[in-house]
Structure formats: structure tokens, C-alpha cells
Amino acid sequence: SIxxxxxxxxxxxxxxxxxxxxxWDCWAENTAKARKNxxxxxxxxxxxxxxxxxxxxxxxxxxxxxxxxxSMHHLAPGSEDGNTSDDGWxxxxxxxxxxxxxxxxxxxxxxxxxxxxxxxxxxxxxxFPIRPNFAGFRxxxxxxxxxxxxxxxxxxxxHPSNTPIYQTATxxxxxxxxxGAYDYTRSGxxxxxxxxxxxxxxxxxxxxxxxxxxMAALHTVMRLLKAGDEVLVNEDIYGGMHRLLTQDCISSGxxxxxxxxxxxxxxxxAITPNTRLLHxxxxxxxxxxxxxxRKLGALAHQHRVLLSVDSTMMPPVICKPLTLGADVxxxxxxxxxxxxxxxxxxxxxxxxxxxxxxxxxxxxxxGTALAxxxxxxxxxxxxxxxxxxERAQENAKQVAAFLLAxxxxxxxxxxxxxxxxxxxxxxxxxxxxxxxSMISLxxxxxxxxxxxxxxxxxxxxxxSFGSVSSLCEMPCTMSHASIPMEKRTLPDDLVRLSIGIEDxxxxxxxxxxxxxxxxxxxxxxxxxxxxxxxxxxxxxxVPNPGDLPPxxxxxxxxxxxxxxxxxxxxxxxxxxxGEEAEQPGWGExxxxxxxxxxxxxxxxxxxxxxxxxxxxxxx
Numbered sequence: 128s129i130x131x132x133x134x135x136x137x138x139x140x141x142x143x144x145x146x147x148x149x150x151w152d153c154w155a156e157n158t159a160k161a162r163k164n165x166x167x168x169x170x171x172x173x174x175x176x177x178x179x180x181x182x183x184x185x186x187x188x189x190x191x192x193x194x195x196x197x198s199m200h201h202l203a204p205g206s207e208d209g210n211t212s213d214d215g216w217x218x219x220x221x222x223x224x225x226x227x228x229x230x231x232x233x234x235x236x237x238x239x240x241x242x243x244x245x246x247x248x249x250x251x252x253x254x255f256p257i258r259p260n261f262a263g264f265r266x267x268x269x270x271x272x273x274x275x276x277x278x279x280x281x282x283x284x285x286h287p288s289n290t291p292i293y294q295t296a297t298x299x300x301x302x303x304x305x306x307g308a309y310d311y312t313r314s315g316x317x318x319x320x321x322x323x324x325x326x327x328x329x330x331x332x333x334x335x336x337x338x339x340x341x342m343a344a345l346h347t348v349m350r351l352l353k354a355g356d357e358v359l360v361n362e363d364i365y366g367g368m369h370r371l372l373t374q375d376c377i378s379s380g381x382x383x384x385x386x387x388x389x390x391x392x393x394x395x396x397a398i399t400p401n402t403r404l405l406h407x408x409x410x411x412x413x414x415x416x417x418x419x420x421r422k423l424g425a426l427a428h429q430h431r432v433l434l435s436v437d438s439t440m441m442p443p444v445i446c447k448p449l450t451l452g453a454d455v456x457x458x459x460x461x462x463x464x465x466x467x468x469x470x471x472x473x474x475x476x477x478x479x480x481x482x483x484x485x486x487x488x489x490x491x492x493x494g495t496a497l498a499x500x501x502x503x504x505x506x507x508x509x510x511x512x513x514x515x516x517e518r519a520q521e522n523a524k525q526v527a528a529f530l531l532a533x534x535x536x537x538x539x540x541x542x543x544x545x546x547x548x549x550x551x552x553x554x555x556x557x558x559x560x561x562x563x564s565m566i567s568l569x570x571x572x573x574x575x576x577x578x579x580x581x582x583x584x585x586x587x588x589x590x591s592f593g594s595v596s597s598l599c600e601m602p603c604t605m606s607h608a609s610i611p612m613e614k615r616t617l618p619d620d621l622v623r624l625s626i627g628i629e630d631x632x633x634x635x636x637x638x639x640x641x642x643x644x645x646x647x648x649x650x651x652x653x654x655x656x657x658x659x660x661x662x663x664x665x666x667x668x669v670p671n672p673g674d675l676p677p678x679x680x681x682x683x684x685x686x687x688x689x690x691x692x693x694x695x696x697x698x699x700x701x702x703x704x705g706e707e708a709e710q711p712g713w714g715e716x717x718x719x720x721x722x723x724x725x726x727x728x729x730x731x732x733x734x735x736x737x738x739x740x741x742x743x744x745x746x
Contacts, residue, residue, distance in 0.1 A: 255315035279321025334483035341459025344473025354380030366607030424452020462593025519564035582644035592625030
């Protein structure tokens with residue numbers, strides 16, 4: 128790994144590098160090896176060009192004057208005579224030396240931000256500071272540590288232990304003719320940059336981009352196409368994506384062809400000269416069908432077609448499709464990246480810098496980027512993603528085993544033993560380190576499946592998945608309801624389960640009782656819909672309503688077999704059975720209350736008359 132350290136006091140940018148157990152001696156040896164192995168460790172710029180140029184522009188001196196193997200000072204223009212003018216930083220020889228030192232995949236015309244009409248268009252300016260290209264990067268940390276060990280704001284002078292929320296719409300610029308690292312949050316924001324860098328690190332992507340929703344991410348990928356282009360799409364696809372393709376993309380002149388991506392021969396036959404993109408899911412949502420991503424990528428590239436993978440069901444702690452040959456990876460970050468069902472977002476990860484440039488342009492031009500606060504929530508969610516996914520997977524294995532053995536469950540679909548055939552299982556295990564936590568099942572009856580979902584008490588009936596809480600739904604009437612019935616490829620009685628991190632014994636017990644209720648073996652418990660809603664209506668209340676002030680006018684919502692109602696004027700309380708209510712005190716009876724009102728009125732009138740008399744005498 129490479130870590131670029133910027134010393135504020137002196138403007139030294141040093142590189143401390145280690146790889147394969149030894150330190151690299153110089154930039155030249157490092158770079159040749161990096162380019163040969165497609166290892167981008169030597170390109171950890173982290174705004175290097177911008178920061179060095181900015182400090183020199185502000186007249187801050189270099190701490191080091193002597194070139195060394197761990198310093199970039201010898202690359203600076205005019206280092207021999209001390210010239211550090213703006214023109215020096217534009218010296219082509221400097222750019223060439225810098226390019227030789229850190230690789231050739233960076234567009235160095237964009238490394239500094241003064242906008243001059245002679246050599247740069249406004250739309251060519253980066254909408255965020257230069258960031259590391261993680262394509263091909265090999266992290267020495269293991270997946271669990273990768274989720275946690277990450278500094279989202281290494282340039283922050285206060286060195287916060289967590290990335291701050293930069294809740295601002297605009298950023299002050301150096302001058303009217305120069306642009307800073309950020310100008311407008313729609314275009315770029317430090318909190319979003321931190322999230323996108325961390326996701327790119329996890330996915331080993333050249334760049335990652337955060338969007339306001341998973342659908343915004345998918346839509347941006349489709350915007351890479353133009354009228355007349357063709358996209359091949361897996362026939363078993365998320366309902367929202369099906370709607371986007373069949374009701375939006377076709378209106379833009381894009382041809383959409385559905386194909387079984389588990390059949391390579393069918394995919395090859397479907398490719399035409401107009402095919403530009405192949406889009407799939409593996410496992411597919413919701414039938415859990417497995418596609419061979421390596422062979423799909425090879426086939427697509429053979430025909431100069433991009434491979435796009437919606438890997439929402441397989442977060443990067445399980446599967447990294449970009450390393451298998453995919454060109455684009457999409458996530459609905461609402462699921463596993465959040466893990467708590469408290470924010471919506473989408474991610475697009477690409478491995479080609481040119482593709483990254485186009486996605487960045489669309490994100491900025493169409494205004495679909497994720498807001499800073501949601502970026503902060505996703506950054507927090509990533510820290511526990513490995514723990515959550517690991518626990519949910521272990522639960523899913525045991526839940527699947529229970530369902531496979533149950534008499535009322537006809538079929539179980541998941542990428543594990545018993546959930547798919549041996550060939551598909553071998554393919555999945557070759558490209559993912561786990562089965563995930565999603566399970567689909569059929570019961571043979573739509574009504575049985577409906578009763579089953581309705582009888583669940585821990586499993587919440589809702590769309591989405593990937594939360595710490597276990598969820599259930601019927602795709603045909605919920606997540607995939609937008610697909611017309613005649614175009615659906617999934618059974619009407621299909622139930623999709625998202626397994627959470629609860630105690631698996633409680634989950635299996637809940638599924639068992641729900642199956643019994645659906646089968647008519649037991650009656651549905653009275654009030655079962657509120658069985659775990661945390662209302663606890665059968666418990667006594669605290670404080671004791673009898674101790675509340677007499678003037679209370681609120682009505683308690685608590686009632687149950689242990690409570691009896693006690694009514695006072697304007698106030699209803701509930702006391703435990705057997706406890707007598709205290710007798711109302713003087714002044715609480717209606718007639719006494721009226722008398723008190725009359726006395727108060729007379730006292731007010733007398734007081735007002737006395738004040739008026741004194742005022743009249745004074746005048």
C-alpha cells in the first residue's frame with residue numbers, strides 16, 4: 128500500500144511505500160513494476176498535484192531542498208534554481224517527470240485547476256479532487272479490516288477519527304479565475320468523496336460514485352447508451368430495473384432484449400452489432416439464478432460489449448465482480464451498505480478511467496448525487512458491514528436447512544447446498560466467498576404464501592433487504608409488482624426472505640409458527656400483528672396513574688387484562704385490578720367546581736374596581 132503524507136508546515140509530499148514485505152527504493156523501479164502488474168499503488172496521489180501547486184502559489188517554502196528517494200521535491204520545476212512560479216508548474220518537462228514517476232493513467236492537464244480557455248474547457252475540470260485509482264489494487268488488510276481501517280479525510284488539519292459531515296451547498300473559491308477542490312455540493316463534497324473512495328477501495332474500482340438511490344445509479348448506467356444502442360438484460364431482474372428499461376429506456380431509442388444470462392450460448396446468439404451493454408445479476412433477484420461472471424465478461428469483451436453487474440445481493444465483502452471481468456458494478460446501497468434501513472442510496476463502480484469520467488459527468492450534469500448526511504450514514508454502515516453480512520449468512524444457512532426439511536415448503540432457492548444444482552453452486556463459489564443472506568421459497572399456493580407472510584411476527588413484511596432485521600415479502604405483489612403479469616418469469620407464490628442478525632433460534636421459531644398458521648394447524652394468535660411491536664399493552668403502567676395530579680386531562684392509551692379504567696372529571700386513568708381509586712377531593716365535584724369559578728370571578732371584579740378607584744384619585 129502507499130500512503131502519501133502532506134506536511135503542512137513545509138509542503139513536503141513524501142511517499143512511504145511497502146509491498147510484498149520490502150520497501151521500494153526509488154520511483155522509477157516502483158513505477159515500472161506497478162505498470163507491469165496493473166498495480167496502481169504508486170498512483171496514490173490524494174490531491175498531490177493540487178496541494179503542492181497551491182502551497183507554492185501561496186509562497187510557502189519547501190522544507191527539503193535536497194532530492195531524495197522518498198520525496199517528490201526533485202520532480203518540481205525549477206528545483207535547481209528555486210523557481211516556483213505558476214508558469215513553472217505548467218512546464219511540460221515537469222508534467223513529464225511527474226507522469227514518469229507515478230504512472231500514465233492520470234490526465235495531468237486536470238491536475239491543477241486554473242481554468243484557461245486556451246487549453247481547458249469548463250466541463251473538463253474535475254468535479255472532485257484527484258483520488259486513488261484502486262483498479263487492480265491488492266490491500267494487505269483482510270476484508271473485515273478493510274471495512275474499518277479507512278481515513279476518509281486525511282487532509283483535515285484536525286485529524287478527526289470519523290469523517291465529518293460537510294453540510295454545505297457551496298465552497299469558497301481561490302479567485303474568480305481559479306477553482307478549488309470543491310465548488311458546489313452537487314458536483315462534489317468531501318463527505319461524498321470519502322464514501323466513494325472507500326467503496327472504490329472495497330470493490331477494487333478505478334472510481335466509485337454515490338447516487339441518491341439504487342435506481343438513480345441504474346439509470347446513470349443506462350445513460351451511458353445512446354439512441355440506437357442495444358442492451359441485453361437478464362430475464363430474471365429486479366422489478367424497478369424492468370420498469371426503467373421497458374418504460375423509460377425504450378423511449379430514448381434504446382433497444383432492450385431480455386435473455387437468460389445463465390445460458391452463454393443464448394447470450395452469444397442474442398448479441399448483435401448494435402449491442403453495447405450486457406446487464407445481469409448473480410444471484411438474480413428473486414429467483415437466485417447463478418450466472419458465470421467470468422465467462423460472461425470474456426464473451427462480452429470478445430464482442431466489444433460492456434458487462435454491467437447489479438451486485439446488490441453480493442456486497443464486496445462477499446464478491447468483487449470487477450475482478451472477475453465486469454466493467455461496471457451497481458449497488459443499491461440502501462441494502463447491505465447501510466444495513467439499518469435508515470437511508471437510501473446507490474453506487475456505481477467502474478474499472479476504466481474513461482468510463483469513470485463519463486459517469487462523473489452524468490452525476491454532476493443530472494444532479495443525482497447523494498447528499499452529505501446520507502454519505503455519512505453509509506460510511507458508518509460500512510464499518511459494520513462485514514460483521515452484519517457474516518452473521519446474517521450464518522443465520523441464513525440454518526434457516527435454509529429448516530425450510531428444506533419442512534413439509535409445506537415446495538422449493539427453496541439460494542446459492543448454497545440444496546438451494547441450487549451442483550454446477551451452479553460450483554460457479555457461485557468460484558466467484559463469491561459466501562452464499563449471502565437471501566432465500567426464496569415456494570409453497571404451491573398463493574394463498575398459503577400470503578397467510579405465511581401475514582403470520583410472521585419477527586419477519587417484517589416489507590420490500591428491500593439487507594437490513595439487520597429479518598424481512599419477508601411476496602415479489603409478485605410487492606417488489607416486482609411493476610412487471611406485467613404476462614412478462615413475469617417468477618412463480619406467483621414465491622416468497623423472498625431477507626435474513627437478519629437476530630438469534631437464529633427465534634427466526635426459525637417464528638417461521639415454524641407462521642407455517643403452522645398458514646397450514647391451519649393453529650389459530651392465528653389474537654393481536655399477533657402487535658406481538659413484537661413494543662407496545663406491551665398487557666403490562667401495568669409506570670407511574671401509577673393514581674399518583675398523577677387531579678388536573679390531568681390526558682387519556683391513557685394503555686389497556687389490558689391487568690388494568691381497569693378510572694374516570695375523573697376531564698381525565699381517564701387505568702389502574703391495576705383490585706386497586707381502589709382515591710375519592711375526589713373538595714373542588715373536584717362539578718357543583719364545587721362551579722362555585723369556585725364564581726368566587727374567582729367576584730374576586731377579580733373587586734380587585735379591578737379597587738385599582739380603577741386608585742387610578743381615578745391619582746388623576
